[in-house]
Amino acid sequence: MDTDKEIDTRGLNCPLPILKAKKALTDMQSGQLLKVVSTDAGSVRDFQAFAKQTGNELVHQETAGEDFIHVLRRR
Secondary structure, eight states: OOOOEEEEEEEOTTTHHHHHHHHHTTTTTTEEEEEEEEEOOTHHHHHHHHHHHOEEEEEEEHHHTTEEEEEEOOO
């Protein structure tokens, strides 16, 4: 999946992956895709809640080894 921006939050625990994603999204235009790579297992649930609360669309989530990958579409 092609994304417009990617941030690596490996090694960071809640709420840092969400905060870094929120900051990255503010610099993006509506409709652009942000990929966030995390090692925090709680980030799966956190990004689902974040998407609902902010109106950004959670397009994709997957687990790849020890990484949790989240793709958000900027509202």
